[in-house]
Amino acid sequence: ALRGPWEHPALRAVAGATLRPGGVALTWRALELARQLTMLPHDARVMDLGCGPGETVALLREGGMAAVGLDISASLLAEALARNGRMPLIRADAGCGVGAGADAAPGLPLRTASLDVVFCECVLSVLPQRQGVLAELARVLRPGGVLVWTDLYVRAGRAADVRRGPDGCLVGAEKGRADGGESSNSGPHPGVLSCRAGAMPRADMQAMLRGAGFTVLAFEDHSRLLAELAGRLLFAGADPAELFGCG
Numbered sequence: 332a333l334r335g336p337w338e339h340p341a342l343r344a345v346a347g348a349t350l351r352p353g354g355v356a357l358t359w360r361a362l363e364l365a366r367q368l369t370m371l372p373h374d375a376r377v378m379d380l381g382c383g384p385g386e387t388v389a390l391l392r393e394g395g396m397a398a399v400g401l402d403i404s405a406s407l408l409a410e411a412l413a414r415n416g417r418m419p420l421i422r423a424d425a426g427c428g429v430g431a432g433a434d435a436a437p438g439l440p441l442r443t444a445s446l447d448v449v450f451c452e453c454v455l456s457v458l459p460q461r462q463g464v465l466a467e468l469a470r471v472l473r474p475g476g477v478l479v480w481t482d483l484y485v486r487a488g489r490a491a492d493v494r495r496g497p498d499g500c501l502v503g504a505e506k507g508r509a510d511g512g513e514s515s516n517s518g519p520h521p522g523v524l525s526c527r528a529g530a531m532p533r534a535d536m537q538a539m540l541r542g543a544g545f546t547v548l549a550f551e552d553h554s555r556l557l558a559e560l561a562g563r564l565l566f567a568g569a570d571p572a573e574l575f576g577c578g
């Protein structure tokens with residue numbers, strides 16, 4: 332019953348098919364960094380986790396990579412196929428991973444060490460159990476493989492009123508009431524998957540990565556791109572609380 336910001340017509344109109352700040356320009360920047368810092372083959376085997384309408388998958392395949400998209404949304408995958416019927420796509424299983432092999436965990440029906448790169452662009456902040464998701468991404472990446480993680484983060488001294496901790500649970504400056512009522516925090520808007528509520532400080536993000544066996548090779552702040560998108564959304568008459576679940 333939850334809805335995501337990517338379903339909102341204003342975001343679709345303003346952000347285009349990528350449905351995220353920076354669009355394909357930020358994807359190209361991430362790919363450039365990966366090639367600079369690692370021995371990334373030009374025909375790399377790549378998965379885009381949370382591929383949505385398939386913009387990144389199409390971009391990577393045009394660049395010669397063996398890219399596949401994975402998403403939990405049947406409607407977004409149908410949209411991707413409508414744009415490119417030859418695009419290889421997998422529908423993720425939110426339950427028990429039906430059809431997965433013996434060495435595949437729920438949601439990722441892929442063999443261990445089968446990928447060179449995983450792209451995860453503005454997805455982890457809305458997922459529960461993110462530490463487990465990162466561990467699963469580490470499993471499907473080959474030794475020396477690359478994870479490209481683009482997402483919102485909370486700057487030092489600007490902690491969100493409500494956010495998810497490393498275990499995926501909602502935490503905040505004050506704990507919610509035990510009787511299920513609202514705390515004084517400005518929590519997520521009812522029925523909205525909130526990427527803002529899922530944003531974490533950089534230190535927490537890096538701790539999660541280390542916990543899953545990753546080494547951080549590069550970190551770049553592209554907040555200007557988020558500010559540009561926010562400004563364009565405001566001019567389009569979008570309500571941030573309606574879009575992102577929080578003010």
